[in-house]
Each structure stands twice: as C-alpha cells, then as structure tokens.
Amino acid sequence: MATKIRLQRGGRKGYAFYSIVIADARAPRDGKFTEKIGTYNPNTNPATVDLNFERAFIGLA
Numbered sequence: 001m002a003t004k005i006r007l008q009r010g011g012r013k014g015y016a017f018y019s020i021v022i023a024d025a026r027a028p029r030d031g032k033f034t035e036k037i038g039t040y041n042p043n044t045n046p047a048t049v050d051l052n053f054e055r056a057f058i059g060l061a
Contacts, residue, residue: 002026005056007040008033017041020051 002025009030011017020038027033038051 003034005037006033015043017043020049020056022056 003022004025006021006023006029007018008021008023009016009018018040019036020040021033022035022037023031023033035055037055038049040050041048
C-alpha cells in the first residue's frame with residue numbers, strides 16, 4: 001500500500017482549516033485515512049502548523 005501525507009480540508013466556505021493525514025494514495029482527498037498527524041491553519045498570521053514529526057516519519061516508513 002503506497003501512502004502519502006496529505007491535507008484534508010475542513011472548515012466552512014472561505015475559511016478553510018486542514019488536517020494533516022497519512023492516507024492511501026488511491027483514497028480521495030477528504031476520504032478514508034490511516035492516521036491524523038497534525039493540523040494546518042492558513043487563517044492565522046502567520047499560518048499555524050502543528051505536526052507530530054515522530055508519527056509523520058513512522059507513517060511513511
């Protein structure tokens with residue numbers, strides 16, 4: 001199974017909020033995922049990224 005780190009969109013129209021997830025390469029953008037490893041909020045100044053680096057590294061191995 002090939003996996004990718006992706007952004008899964010949430011929030012309302014015009015005010016996006018993203019979850020950083022590890023998902024199968026064939027899964028749709030907001031579909032099934034293996035593990036949530038962080039968040040990304042582009043609405044703050046500067047943009048906020050909260051990522052668990054240990055889980056991200058293990059998820060791709």
